[in-house]
Amino acid sequence: MSYVPDRSQYPAKNADGTLDIDLTSGKYLKLWQGPNHPGITGNMSVELTVCGDEVVEGKTHVGYLHRGFEKLMERRTFIQCFPIVCRICVPEPDFNEYCYAAAVEELAGIQSPVRSDWIRTLILEMGRINSYMMYLGGQAGAFGLGVIAQWTTYVRDLMLDRFEELTGARIYHMFIMPGGVRDGLPEGFDGRMEETLREMERTLKDVYEVMFCNAVFKKRSIGVGVIDPDWLEDYGVTGPNARAAGVAKDVRKDQPYLVYPELDFAPVTGQDSDIYTRADVRRRDVLVSIDLIRQILAKMPRSGPLMAKVPNVLHWKIPQGETYIRGECSRGEYGYYLVTDGSGYPRRVNVRGPSYTHAMALLERMIVNVNISDVAGLMVSLHTYPPEIER
Amino acid sequence: MSMKPELMKRMVKGPDGVEFEVEPLRDYYCEAPPTVMPAAYSKIVEDLFNWARAESLWILGFGTGCGAIEMRPLMTPRFDAYRYGIQWRPTPRQANLLVISGYLSVKTLKRAIRAYEQMQSPKYVVGLGSCTINGGMYWDSYNTIKRLDDYLPVDLYITGCMPRPEALLAGFADLKKLIKAGKGEGANQYAANFAWYKANQKRVIHDWDMPDYNW
Amino acid sequence: MNLRELYNRLKALFPLGDLTEQRPDLAFVTLPAEFLRPTLLHLRDRAGFTHLVLLTAVDWLEEGRFQLTYLLSNRSQACDIGLRVMIDRPASGLATMESIHDIWPTAATYQRELREMFGIDFPGSPRIDEEFILEGWNDIPPYRRDFDTLKYAEASYNQRPGRETRDPATHMKQQLYPGEA
Numbered sequence: 089m090s091y092v093p094d095r096s097q098y099p100a101k102n103a104d105g106t107l108d109i110d111l112t113s114g115k116y117l118k119l120w121q122g123p124n125h126p127g128i129t130g131n132m133s134v135e136l137t138v139c140g141d142e143v144v145e146g147k148t149h150v151g152y153l154h155r156g157f158e159k160l161m162e163r164r165t166f167i168q169c170f171p172i173v174c175r176i177c178v179p180e181p182d183f184n185e186y187c188y189a190a191a192v193e194e195l196a197g198i199q200s201p202v203r204s205d206w207i208r209t210l211i212l213e214m215g216r217i218n219s220y221m222m223y224l225g226g227q228a229g230a231f232g233l234g235v236i237a238q239w240t241t242y243v244r245d246l247m248l249d250r251f252e253e254l255t256g257a258r259i260y261h262m263f264i265m266p267g268g269v270r271d272g273l274p275e276g277f278d279g280r281m282e283e284t285l286r287e288m289e290r291t292l293k294d295v296y297e298v299m300f301c302n303a304v305f306k307k308r309s310i311g312v313g314v315i316d317p318d319w320l321e322d323y324g325v326t327g328p329n330a331r332a333a334g335v336a337k338d339v340r341k342d343q344p345y346l347v348y349p350e351l352d353f354a355p356v357t358g359q360d361s362d363i364y365t366r367a368d369v370r371r372r373d374v375l376v377s378i379d380l381i382r383q384i385l386a387k388m389p390r391s392g393p394l395m396a397k398v399p400n401v402l403h404w405k406i407p408q409g410e411t412y413i414r415g416e417c418s419r420g421e422y423g424y425y426l427v428t429d430g431s432g433y434p435r436r437v438n439v440r441g442p443s444y445t446h447a448m449a450l451l452e453r454m455i456v457n458v459n460i461s462d463v464a465g466l467m468v469s470l471h472t473y474p475p476e477i478e479r
Numbered sequence: 480m481s482m483k484p485e486l487m488k489r490m491v492k493g494p495d496g497v498e499f500e501v502e503p504l505r506d507y508y509c510e511a512p513p514t515v516m517p518a519a520y521s522k523i524v525e526d527l528f529n530w531a532r533a534e535s536l537w538i539l540g541f542g543t544g545c546g547a548i549e550m551r552p553l554m555t556p557r558f559d560a561y562r563y564g565i566q567w568r569p570t571p572r573q574a575n576l577l578v579i580s581g582y583l584s585v586k587t588l589k590r591a592i593r594a595y596e597q598m599q600s601p602k603y604v605v606g607l608g609s610c611t612i613n614g615g616m617y618w619d620s621y622n623t624i625k626r627l628d629d630y631l632p633v634d635l636y637i638t639g640c641m642p643r644p645e646a647l648l649a650g651f652a653d654l655k656k657l658i659k660a661g662k663g664e665g666a667n668q669y670a671a672n673f674a675w676y677k678a679n680q681k682r683v684i685h686d687w688d689m690p691d692y693n694w
Numbered sequence: 695m696n697l698r699e700l701y702n703r704l705k706a707l708f709p710l711g712d713l714t715e716q717r718p719d720l721a722f723v724t725l726p727a728e729f730l731r732p733t734l735l736h737l738r739d740r741a742g743f744t745h746l747v748l749l750t751a752v753d754w755l756e757e758g759r760f761q762l763t764y765l766l767s768n769r770s771q772a773c774d775i776g777l778r779v780m781i782d783r784p785a786s787g788l789a790t791m792e793s794i795h796d797i798w799p800t801a802a803t804y805q806r807e808l809r810e811m812f813g814i815d816f817p818g819s820p821r822i823d824e825e826f827i828l829e830g831w832n833d834i835p836p837y838r839r840d841f842d843t844l845k846y847a848e849a850s851y852n853q854r855p856g857r858e859t860r861d862p863a864t865h866m867k868q869q870l871y872p873g874e875a
Contacts, residue, residue: 147821150826150827151825151826151827151828151829154827154828156836156837156843158837159836159837159841159843160843162839163843163844194716194717321744321745321798322798322799322800323798323799323800324745324746324747324798324800337769342769342772343719343772402866409716410716410722410763410776411716411717411720412720412747412748412765412774412776414747421747423747423748425748425750425763425765427752435752436750436752436753438748438750440747440748444803445800445803448800448803449799449800449802449803450800453799478827
């Protein structure tokens with residue numbers, strides 16, 4: 089017997105479109121979910137107004153992680169911005185470095201060497217797998233399957249070991265610079281990477297059996313949190329959220345960048361865009377990324393320059409211009425809008441994170457009529473990373 | 480700065496029809512400021528208590544900034560903080576260690592103060608990362624605080640940006656030594672200098688819509 | 695899609711400025727504020743630019759203007775077009791621009807951020823005057839060029855003494871050539 093909501097309790101709308109909710113009437117309760125809860129990596133809270141068990145209205149509150157990056161970058165020279173840029177998105181920092189470096193290179197007229205493009209793609213794919221692993225742990229945890237988070241965090245740690253070998257740091261790599269990358273692959277990297285990928289595939293198989301074939305997970309997630317395909321353009325939905333609705337939106341295929349034209353893969357799509365399908369799309373995306381890493385390691389050139397000729401970075405002035413660079417990160421379309429004005433400092437850097445559109449307007453739309461116990465699962469299924477919303 | 484309507488003083492009608500007045504900021508919180516709690520027992524008993532407190536550090540699960548991402552591996556078998564007696568608890572009432580993991584924006588500082596004041600004494604604060612020490616790489620940002628120990632009494636700093644899980648475990652081991660030596664007096668320091676801490680906090684938090692002491 | 699051809703078609707309908715082709719698939723064009731809405735509707739409904747990528751502002755303090763950039767994307771033809779609108783920057787108070795939240799509901803979020811960070815008002819946009827990112831902010835909008843973030847940080851927050859900062863360009867010069875001025 090499915091749950092049929094009782095619409096007779098619904099608040100009426102006022103003349104200006106806001107809901108007529110009287111909090112002192114005892115019928116509605118205001119509940120704050122946040123700013124800290126498992127599954128969401130970052131602080132973002134949702135102010136829910138519930139009537140009984142059902143959410144009537146939700147408002148997203150961000151700003152707990154605001155550091156004013158765009159203002160700070162205007163005070164730093166181009167090379168000084170490079171270490172600070174990866175802190176904008178905490179769990180998947182490499183995309184920031186790549187988009188910033190590509191934007192600066194484009195405006196300065198520098199072409200990064202081919203070998204560095206391959207290494208950049210390798211790093212981006214490794215970061216994508218890490219991000220999906222964190223998501224799978226969070227999504228299962230939101231529905232009570234705590235063991236998945238233990239497995240995926242462990243396997244993510246193995247990949248962080250590979251990052252440490254390659255770049256020197258676990259989380260903030262600061263490896264992709266304007267002009268190229270800082271170093272090549274160490275000795276024996278291919279063998280260790282292959283071991284890590286095999287471990288990852290084993291874990292994914294376990295995750296599939298424990299999470300995706302689990303009756304409780306299926307019952308709680310199938311049919312819940314549906315994104316209407318008509319909303320995709322209105323709300324700027326990109327990435328796996330859009331692909332689970334049947335639209336194959338993948339920047340790696342639509343507007344290929346780096347070495348993606350030479351790699352062979354197909355974007356993963358799903359049909360019913362509910363929580364289960366989005367989780368499944370992301371799981372299959374991990375398998376695609378694992379395959380991509382194997383292709384990259386097989387096809388990568390092993391010799392060649394790693395950095396292009398960059399002028400003296402202490403006195404680097406870039407001519408006036410503006411550009412927008414986009415890439416496909418694990419959550420959707422990530423972009424950097426850079427404006428320069430001929431001085432040694434960027435005039436304006438605007439970071440467009442995918443969670444900016446997913447977590448604000450889309451979530452507030454989707455959260456109406458949801459049962460209160462499903463709110464956490466719904467929030468996590470949009471795969472938001474709050475640091476990139478308020479930067 | 481106007482307060483939210485549910486925090487204002489107003490008349491409410493109870494379920495049995497009786498009307499009464501509520502003032503949420505005064506009614507739901509303790510009015511007295513915190514007191515200094517000196518060691519009440521003989522040294523050997525206090526040493527035993529300190530040993531017990533150090534070996535069961537329960538951390539409030541509030542990831543305030545970047546550093547939260549290196550706290551998650553600690554809960555997995557690879558780095559395993561649980562063998563040291565360290566657990567993560569969801570509510571401040573059950574926690575005795577608050578880890579400020581990274582920078583604190585003013586908005587989060589308000590919530591962190593609230594969480595800290597709701598914890599029960601004796602309680603400790605660990606500052607993770609260089610942002611708690613001197614602002615880190617956001618030293619010129621208008622929204623992050625630069626010195627954590629102006630607002631909360633810090634017992635230990637763990638440096639790094641960000642610190643590895645092993646560095647966190649080493650930091651916790653140092654904190655345990657500190658507590659066992661009887662030097663984990665953060666809560667008493669907070670109570671003794673309550674007015675000073677409060678003045679600092681109110682200087683940066685402009686919309687203060689909570690009571691002075693959130694017990 | 696050839697952006698130059700699209701530009702020529704649009705120029706016949708609306709008074710556009712010059713086209714800046716940044717890449718074969720990215721171009722920027724300036725247009726007056728009154729013609730923004732019909733151009734956006736034309737691009738969305740007739741030319742296939744259905745995806746609003748971002749709406750942001752650049753503060754040209756020296757010229758006394760804000761530049762609002764509306765970046766639209768056409769996924770099927772894989773190209774982007776950026777519309778630049780220059781609006782006046784009053785010496786005190788908010789600048790205003792018309793809201794496009796009825797064309798793209800997601801624009802409401804961008805407009806809230808611009809209101810708070812730059813002081814550009816979009817009358818009619820839902821929840822435009824609610825606090826978005828900052829809480830209890832009582833100074834000028836922080837992303838404006840005349841807001842000095844270092845001065846504000848030093849005035850409001852206590853610093854820990856002992857920090858040394860060196861401008862890298864002058865530091866290296868002093869290290870390598872200590873005698874020179």
